[in-house]
Amino acid sequence: MPPAPEQKAIRMADLLGAFSFASSLGRGAPPEHGARCCHIGMHIGRELALSSGEQTNLYYAELLKDSGCTAWTSKLAAFWLTDEIAARRAYVALNPKHPWKNPSNPLKLLSWLMKYVGVGAPLATRAGMVMEHVRRSPEFLREGFENACHVASRIAQRLDMPQPVQDALMHTFEQWDGNGLLYGTKGEAIPLISRIVGVTCFVEGFHRMGGREAAKQVVIERRGEALDPTVVDAFLSASQDERFWEGLEQEPVWDRVRSMEPEGSPHRYFVEDKLWNIALALADFADLHLSSTAAHSRRVAETADRIARRMAAPQPEVEAVRYAALLHDVGIVTVSSFVLSKPEDQLTDAEREQMHLHPYHSERILSRVPAFKFVAPLVAAHHERMDGQGYYRRLPGTQIPLGARIIAVADRFDELVYPLPNRAVLDVEQVVGVMRHEVGRRLCPDAFQAFAEELEGAAPVPKARRSEWPAGLTDREVEVLRLVGRALSRREVADALFVSESTVRHHLEHIYSKIGVSTRAAAILYAMEHGLLN
Template sequence: MRVTLGAQGARTSRVRLAELLGMLSLATDLGLGQSMEHVLRQCLIALRLAGRMGMDAAGREVVYYTSLLAWVGCHVDAYEQAKWFGDDTALKEDFRQTDFATAVSGPLFMLRHVGAGRGLPERVRIGAAFMTDGRRAGEAMLRNHWLAADHLAEQLGLGQPVRDGIEQTFERWDGNGVPKGASRQEILLASRLVNLADVVEFFHRTGGTQAAVAVARERRGTQFDPAVVDAFVEDAAALFADLDCVDCWEAVVAAEPALSVQLTDAQFEAALEAIADFTDVKSPFTLGHSRAVADLAGQAARVYGLDDAESTAVRRAGLVHDIGRLGVPNTIWDKAGPLTRAEVERIRLHPYWTDRALACSPALASLAAIAVQHHERLDGSGYPRGLSGGVLTPQGRILAAADFYRARTEPRPHRPACTAAEAAAQLTAEAKAGRMDGDAVAAVLGAAGHRATRRPAWPGGLTRREVQVLRLLARGLSNGEIAEQLVISRKTVSHHVEHIYAKTGTANRAMAGLYAVRHGLMDDA
C-alpha cells in the first residue's frame, strides 16, 4: 500500500503524509475527550506490539495508518450525540472504560448517558424518545464513524488494506462489534492490535501499567484477541517503556513506513480540502464554512496585494483554521440560548487547539501562524492570545476578516444567516471601530463582490501593497527593514521592488521616490 503519487515531476509540497495524519490525530484526540497525543501513543504501542508478534513490513504499514485514522470519524455525528447524550466528548471518553461484552452492555451504556447535563424532567423525556428514534441513531453511530474514516482514507490515497483495517476497528473478538459482526480470525490482526492499543493507552495514562494489564486481562476473549492480550501482558513494561519521555510526534513521523513519500502540491491541497470538510461536519451549522472562508481569504489576499505564494498560504490556512473546533462539545456549538462564561472560555480555546495541532509539524507551522489569528482583533479584544496592532500579520488580518464575513452569512443556532449586504455592513463597522484592519476588510469585501470603496487603481498599475513598499523604499528603508515593518518576507519585498521598478520605469530608490512624489503616493494608502 502506498499513497498514489501524481505525475512524475509534479511539484512536491515537502509535506509528508505522516505529518498530515499526525496533525489530524491531534485534532482527533480533542474530539475523543482524550489528552493530545493519545492516538500517537496508541500508534507507537501498536507498532511495538506488532514487532514483538513478528508482523511483516506490509502488516506493520497497515497497523501504522490504521492507528492514525481509526478514530478520526468519531465527531461526524457529534450533533446527534449531543442531542441524545449531552457532552459528546465526555461520552466518547467514557466509551473506553466500558466492555460491551453482553447484549445489555450497549443499551445500558447509552441509557446511562441519555440526557446527561439536563434536568430530571428533560432526561425522562429524552429517555422515552431514545427508546425509539434515539436507539436506532445510537446503533448507527459506530458504523457512521467507520464510513467517515474510510471515506477520508480513500480521499488521502490510502490503499484497500488500510481501509479494511479501519473498517474492522470496531469489531470484537466475540463477534459483538460493528459494522459486520466479524469475530476471531475474521478480524485483521492489524485491527486487533489497534483495538487493544487504544484501550490500554488510556488505562496506562490514567492508572499506570498495572491498570493497563488488568483491563487487557478482563477483556481477554471478549473485546480482545487472547493471543494479542497474552503477547501484550508478557511484555507490557517494555511496550510502555519511555513512552512518557519520548517525543511521540517525532517517533511516529520517523516510523512512517513510506519514508520517501511526499505529497505533491495538488495532493496536499486536496488533503487539506478533505480535512476542511471533515472539520465542518461536526455541526450542521458549519457545513462548507472552512472551504468558503479559504476561498474568500485566498482571493482577498490577491486583492490586498500579496503574491501567489502568500495568497496560497492564506487559503490553505483557511482550510484548517477551525480544526480546533473538534475540541469543543456540540452542546456548546449548537446551543441556541446564551452561553455561560465557562462555555465562552471553551470556545475561546479553539484557535489555540488549531495552533497546537498544526504547529507540531515543521511543514505545517507556517499555516498555524496564520490560522491561530482568525479570531484576534487589532485592538487586542480577540482571542486566544489577545494580540493587537503590529503583531498581527497581513495574512492573519485577511483570514480574520474573511472568517467574520462568511460566518455572518451562515446560520447559527442563536441567529439566522445575514444577507451579504448586512454582513458587509457589520464587517465595515468592525473596521471603523478599530477591531479589524481596514485594508483587509476592503480586500475581503472586494473579493466577495461588493463595490469597492477605495480608489479603483493606482498609477502605473501598482497594487496597494506595492504602494506601501514604494513609500518605505523611497524613505530609504532596506529590503530587510521593509519586510520587518510590513511583516512579510525579504524575498517577497524583493519581488515587489522589482515590480515597482518595472511598472514605474525607474531603476533605483531615488527615481522611484520621485515617481511616488509626483503621483501623490507618499500619503498613507
C-alpha cells in the same frame, strides 16, 4: 522503494500525527492517545512478525483510527442536549470493559443521566430525553459508530492510504466473538489490523487510568471475547520488555512513534503538489464536527484568497492566506458541538473559554506538520480584533498579521451568510451592513474594503444545469442533500420542501445509492468534496 527525501521531503507521519493529535482531542482523550496506541500496536506487530507492508498499514491505521470522530458529534449533542465530548468520556468510564453499553448497575447509569442528559431543559422535556436514551441509545450509538467508520475510511482513501488501511478503519468496532457494534463480523474474518487496533485501545486507556497491571488485566479478561487471543498474547509478550513500557510512559511519545514509521513504506513521503488535497481532508474533518457548518472552511479559503488577490498581495502571501483560511478551524474539534450551537450571549464562562482557545489548539495541531508551520501564526490570530479585544492573545490591530486580518473578514462573512440554525438569516446586503459597522473595531478596514470591492465586482454565478451535478444527481436530490448538509432532520427537510417525510427518505435512498455511501455523514462529506454546499 519510497521516494528519496530530497525529492519529496514532506513526511506522511507528520501529517497523520496532526490528524491523530486533533482526533484524540476531538474525542475527549489526551492529545497523545493515538500516538500511544500506535506505539503499542507497532510493538504487537513485531511480536506477530508482520511483514513490512502489514506494519506500514498498521502504523497508518493506528494514527487514523479516530479520524471519523467528528462524524456524529452534532447528533450526540442534540440527543443528549449537553457537552457531548464530556458526556461521551464519562459514559465510557461507566463501563470501560464494555464501552458504549449501558452499565449493568442502574444507579451508575442514573447518576450519569442526571449529570449530563438534558440539563437545564424543562422537567418534562428532560424526562422524555432520559427515556429516549434508555430506549434508543444502543441503536443511536451504533449508527454513530457506523458514520465514524465510513468517514475514517473515506479520509484514508483521500490520503491515498492502501486499501487494507481503509478496510481496517471500517471494522475497528468489531469483536472477536462477533458481538461488535456494527456488522457482526467475528474471528479471523475481522481484518488483523482492526483486531490489533482493538487491543491497543484497551491497553492505552487502562494503562492511562490504572497503570501496567490494569492494562494487562483487562486484555486477559477480554481475551477470546472482544479481543483476538493471538493479539492479546503478542501484547503480553511485548509487555515483558521494560523498554516497551519506558517508551510508552516517557512523554512526549510522538517523537518515538514518528521514528516507527516503516522505512520501506511507499507512502513515507509525498509530493508538495498533494499538500492542498491533504489540507482539504483535514479541513473537512474539522467542519464535520458541527454539521450545520459543513464546507465552512472551503468557502472561507475561497473568499480569503479573493481578498488577498484584490489587495495585490505577493503570490507567496496569497498562498499562505489560502492555506491558513482552509485550516483556520482545525482546533474547533476541541469545543463541543453543543457549545458551538449555543448563542454567544448564553455561553458560560467555561464555555466561552473553550471557544477562545480553539485558535490555540489549531496552532498546536498545525505546528506538528513542518509543511504547515508557515500558516500557524495566521491561524492562531484569526479571531484577534483590531481593538485588541479578540482571542486568544488579545493582540491589537497593528500586531495582527495581515493574513489573519484577511481571514477574519472572510470568516465573519461566512458566519453571517451561513448562520447556525438558531440565528437570524440575513441577505448579503444586510451581512455587508453588519460587517461595515464592525470595521475598525473588529475588522481590518483595508481587508474589508478589498472584500467589499471584490463582492461588488463579482459576476453572478450561473445556475448549474441538471447535467452538471455529479453522479447523476437530480436538482431535487441536490436540494435535499444541501438541506441535510445544514444538519436538518428528515422531518425538517420535508417541511422545508413541502413534501412528506417518506418522500425525503426516498430521495435519500436514491442519493446514497448514486454516490456510493450508506451513512448521513458520508453523504455530507461527499457534498463537501464536490462543492455542493457552497
